[in-house]
Amino acid sequence: MKPRAEVGESMEISEAELLDMVRSTAEQHRDAMATAKDEAAALHAWAARTAGTPETGTPVTGTPETGTPEARTPETGTLDARRTTRRRFLATLGAGGLAVSIGSAVVPLASLVTPAYAASGPTDQQLSQFAESLELAAVAAYTAASASAKIRTASLLPTFASFSAQHSEHAAAYGDLAGDAATATANPTFGVIATQQIEQAADERAVVQVLLDTENTLSSTYLTTLGTLTSTATPKVFASIIPVESQHATVLGISLGLQLSSVIPPFLTVNQQLDYTKFPVAGGTR
């Protein structure tokens, strides 16, 4: 049993532990790729082929949406839970009076959404396009973190590199699902927020905290999307990525020396989901 490092000023894991972990990640990843990558590639190919195939299951029914905050309890397929369906995305379109403040720019939400889109809701292709843009924003965030000169714990850098590479793979998978709608571009709004926060971070801890928020944001967003996607195959790709974002968050949270109960809540939540309409992909909604 390897002793857990003492809780230090900023890091609970020792450099040696992190290096071992990253090395192990790389080695195991290489070993696993012979089968896992084939499996993932097959899954993505299958998903790309079958994207758009409608589900034939029981339609979700319930009361009209109220626009109230989502239930704080885990989703159970009840009427409350249905607030996380496609309607949530539609519901947020009505917030035309709100605006997103990024730096000195204030962008009216109404200008970011086309009426046609508002009427029909996002398609699986659009949600995959959105996810692709978030993944590339995450890559940009890790790149900014590594280049920030604020990272004093050397072993964090290979960890960032490993996680960044995985986000690149996620982006490629989502890009495949998005097909000709793929932008291969980081989400402009989210990317700016994340990189700006990293640039403004006071120290290593603050940088890691931004990355932790980024990971939780991605997993929350994808979790919500699972109630919205209509094809049979696309949700499976999202579901193969959510656990990995959760694992990234766990590593980052532990590296911050946070209480384990804070790092790993009993349930993954949708509380940090990003609204598709407030974070449009490059070039606007397609």
Add this chain to the structure above:
Amino acid sequence: VKPGPSLEAITDRRRLLGAGGLLATSAVLLAACGSGSSSASSTTPTTVYRATANDVEILRTGSSVEAFAISAYDKALASGLLVDPNVQSAAKLFHDHHSRHADLFARALFNGKSTPDATPNSYLVSLFTPRLLTLATERDVILLLNDVERVASDTYQSDVGRFDNKTYNITVMQVGGTEAAHIANWGLTLGTSPTPDGAFQTTGSAVQPATGI
């Protein structure tokens, strides 16, 4: 350029609504959705969802997997082999998580007019019992718990796309995402990868619906 808002502030709906005015926002949302008058928010739902047999089968399998995970953690904590306080603490926390996961599945099933399977999954009992009987070191226990988490996480991931009611996709992945985090923690403890499958989790250890219940 002024400092931007924090990610947390941007993504925390509660804070956003609190700052922007919930009532005003809700009114706009209702109008935008064409979903009726403002009284809709206080209307008691009249539609009761009855889970399909398919959904019940998947959820009951999930509840039996959680029951097994609880029993595995019970045995681990009672083994006397967990001596590292950090490991003990994590095991107790994860045991509590699995209890709450079991409750979630039970609630989902009750809401769907069915009942949970609170008996540990018999397939997993058969699979893990030989190892449970031969635990000798703390590392043995952690490896076993890691594998139990792996089974659970793979199971819920593989369930996605199988439900008739897609909202259950969220239900299972709310749990599955936490099991994946458990795996990461045990990986760090063991000195192995916290992302053992690399960029995409696979489902090789999944328990198929209706197996072991």
